[in-house]
Amino acid sequence: MKQIFLFTLILLIASSLFARIEDVQELYFSFEISAKSELEQITRIVSIDNVDGTTVYAYANPQELEAFQQLGIPYTKLPHPGTLIVPEMATTLEQMRDWDYYPTYDQYIAMMYQFETDYPALCEIVDIGSTVEGRQLLFAKISDNIGVEEDEPEFMYTSTMHGDETTGYVLMLRLIDYLLSNYGTDAEVTEMLNRIEIWINPNANPDGTYHGGNNTVYGAQRYNANGYDLNRNFPDPEDGMNPNGP
Template sequence: MTAAVSLIWLGLLPLLVQSLDFTYHNSSQLEAILKDFNSRYPAITYLYSIGKSVEGRDLWVFVVGKYPTKHTVGIPEFKYVANMHGNEAVGREILLHLIEYLLTNYQSNATVTQLVTNTRIHLLPSMNPDGFAASSPNDCDSVNGRFNKNGYDLNRNFPDAFEENKDPVQPETQAVMGWIKSETFVLSANFHGGAMVASYSYDNSYTVPPDNDVLMYLAQKYSENNLQMYSSNSCPGFSGFTNGITNGAVWYKVKGGMQDYNYIYNQCVEITLEVSCCKYPDPSTLQGFWNDNKVSVIEYIKQVHMGMCLDIFIQ
C-alpha cells in the first residue's frame, strides 16, 4: 500500500491539502484564487462581483453553500467583509484561508459540512482593492492605503441614523449598499486592523441598543475563541478591553459606519473585528493570525442559526 493510498484509507488526506500559501495576494492573484476555487468546487460555490472600485477593480464575493446561487427558504444568509480600509490587510487573507478550509473540509468534517449545508456564506475579501494596492507590508500605523482612490474613508461613508452624512457615496460603498439590499442577510462581521477587539453597535450613539445583550453575546462569542483577543492584551497605545469586546461608541464614535448601517437600516446584525495590532504586518505572521482566528470565524458563522428577532429603536 502506497503512502498516498494509506492516507486516503485513513481519511487524513483532506487535512493535508494546503494549496493556498500564507502570503499577501494582490487583486489579480485574489481573483485567480477565487476563480480556481469556484471551478474546483462548482456544486457548493458561486462567484460574483457586486461592482467595481474607483479604479475599476471588481469587488468579488465568494459564496459557499449547498445552494450557492440563490436564496433558499430556511437557509440563512451570512456575510464576512474584509479590507474596507485598504491598509488593514490581515482579514483579507483570513477570508481566503476560510474559503479553502470550508471547501477542503466539506463532507469530511461534520461541523463544516453542517454549516455549508445549512448556511449561505458570502465572503467579500476586499472592499477596498484600490487602497490595498496603494499600501504595503510592515506598515503598522500609517494611513497609506486606508482610503479609497477618491480619498474617502469607506467606514465613514454610509448613511447614518444619528447624524447627517454629507460625504458623497463612493462606488465601493454604493456597491455594498446594493448588495445588502439584494440579499436577506441575518448576521455579518467586518475585519479591521490596528487593535485586538470585537466591537458592537452603536458606533455613533451612546444610546444602548435594544438588542444590546445579543450584540454583546455575539462579540464575546468571537472573542472567547481567539485567545489573543479575549485575554485583552492591549496593543501599543490602547488600554485593555474586558474580555476582548467593546461597544463602538464607548471606544470612539464613528459617523457613517457600515456596522450601524447594517443593523439600523437593514436589520442585519454586524460586529467589527479588529484582529491585529499592526495594520499590515509582515507576511510571516499570517499563519499565526489564521490559527488565532480559525475557530472564531467558524463559531461566529454558527450563530446565524441561533435565531434573532431584532427590535431596532432609535431615541
C-alpha cells in the first residue's frame, strides 16, 4: 500500500512538472535557408539561436511563430534545450561548495546573502527589484571599501539573460566566491578589488531558469515570463524603446 502511495505521489509530481513545462509557450525549431541574407528579415521575427551552414535553429513565442509562418518557410519542431537533461540540484549551501550542482532558487538566494554575511567588509547584496513572477534580481557589489563611494572604475557582469543558458549562472556564483575568498591572499585579486568596484548579477532571468519550478532548472526556457527574449529586446538607438516591452 505504501509503495502504491509513493508511486502515485511521484506520478502526480511528474505530471505537475511536465504540465508546467508544457505551459512554456516557447517553441524550439529549425529551418533551412539558401542565403544568410535571408536572416536580416527573419531575425526581426524570431529569436535565432544558432546557424549551422544552411540550417537555422530558433526560438519563438506563439505570436512570433505566427508571424514566421506567414513567410511560408517549412520548419521542424525540436525538443526544447531546457528539457534535454535532468540536472542535479543542490538543496544545501554545502552541496554548492563542490560546484557540481545547480542551486534551487531558494539556495541561490541563500547563497547570495551568505556571501554578504561571510564577507561584510567586501560584499553587499543589492536587490534591484522583482521579476514578473516575483523572483528577486540580485547583484553582489564587491569592493575593498564596500560602504564608501570611491572615485574608481565600476564594472558589471551579468549572466543568464536567456534563462536556459545556465552555465554562466553557476560560473558567476563561482566568480563571486573566488574574488571574495582570495582577497588578501592572491595579489591579482587583491589589486583588482582595491582599484575596481565590481557588480555581479548571476541570473538576469530567474523566471526563465526556474520555469519548471523553484526546485529545478529542468524545463528552463529562453524567454522571460512575459514571453520575450530579453537579449533581443533592448531599446534601439534610432527607433527608441522596443514596442514589446519587457
